[in-house]
Amino acid sequence: MSNQTSLEVSGVSKIYPNGYEALADVSFNMQQGEFICIIGRSGAGKSTLLRCINGLHPVTRGSIRIQGTEITSLPDEEKLAIRRRIGFIFQEFNLVGRLSVMHNVLSGRLGYMNGFHSVIGYFSQEHRQKALECLGRVHMLHRATYRADNISGGEKQRVAIARALAQEPLLLLADEPVASLDPDLTWGIMEDLRSVAREEHVPTLVNIHDLETAKAFADRIIGIARGRILYDGPPSGLTTELLREIYRSDDPNRRSRYELVS
Ligand SMILES: Nc1ncnc2c1ncn2[C@@H]1O[C@H](COP(=O)(O)OP(=O)(O)OP(=O)(O)O)[C@@H](O)[C@H]1O
Known part of the structure; x- marks a missing residue:
């Protein structure tokens, strides 16, 4: 894996037109060929982050650079040219x-x-x-x-x-790519994605609900809660305390499985 920085996300915030702040001051970098899984509860901001990176949603603040090119302020035509080099993989495949x-x-x-x-x-x-x-x-x-x-x-x-x-692609983004598949297929698809990232040197960012799968495949895990990054590091660094915080519910009547396990 080379050390060239392929993606630089810095200070990104996203406020939707209804005033909801889905991302707050999100920053991280990716190197060529790196395979990162993003974890977090439903509504944490994972899809919003991928959509901001591929230009589908404009960011409210902050900067996103792909191989050194700032994409948030590009004219539409140049933005489209970059978007053509961003592979996006969806949960529901989106084939014709x-x-x-x-x-x-x-x-x-x-x-x-x-x-x-x-x-x-x-x-x-x-x-x-x-x-x-x-x-x-x-x-x-x-x-x-x-x-x-x-x-x-x-x-x-x-x-x-x-x-x-x-x-x-300069970058591969996958939004819940295995959520519709059974566990056996899940591992096969994750294996394919990771080998493509490594062998083709394409940095790959995968949103995933299943923590065990994320830990098994990721070089790095980013844990998001309420639009903020709470953890960015190797799978081995995810402590129970961190998982509790990442998966903590805002509803005092609902506790996540990590809060239920002492
Ligand atoms: N177009 C929109 N307008 C207003 N709020 C939105 C919009 N899209 C998403 N949100 C809100 O932003 C928050 C983050 O949503 P997002 O889809 O990024 O979460 P997520 O972590 O990907 O969740 P899931 O795992 O369920 O897909 C949620 O509270 C969601 O309701």
Whole structure:
């Protein structure tokens, strides 16, 4: 893993139009190839953070740099160009079911095509070759001609990873990528994501509910509560005290499992 800083998030706050502060002064850095899991209770601000990083939500304050480029203040066209290089993996896969697996992966190449070719859906040999390589990377070549709605959930998530890889991403963001999958598939998908991060040197940020999975795979864990980072370090540094605080409910009548275990 090289030490080049790929992502620098500094002093980021996000206040939604209704006045709710979902992120408060969030700062952290990521190096190339690093695999980070973000943990926290529902509503902690995990998805908001990923959406701010990929430019889907404007930040209220602070700075986000991807490979040294400040993205929060870029003109729309340049922001779009950066967003094309950010792979986003969703819980519900977001594939186009009526299209083939190959076509779904090819859609990751759209950012590299001229307007006319993308409108008529013409993919050159080079783009096809790249899409096949990405499918091979996640062991899904044998499904290339299947319709995307005719493959299993685990296979769909692998295709989504291949599509993100076809973007030649500077950064991979995954929002609950394994929440719809059974435990066996979960580990396979997490293994794929981590090996892609390491071998392709793509920093990867994964929101995940399951603490044990996060601890098993992450190089680093970021624990968020009420929009603030409470922990940023190796899985081994997460004490019961910290977990209680990260998962503490604001509702005095509801206690998290970490508060129930003494
Ligand atoms: N568009 C919005 N307008 C107002 N508040 C919002 C909006 N989107 C999210 N929020 C609020 O911001 C907080 C953080 O939401 P976010 O989706 O980032 O949490 P999360 O940690 O990803 O939760 P989950 O694990 O359930 O997905 C929540 O209280 C949510 O209700």
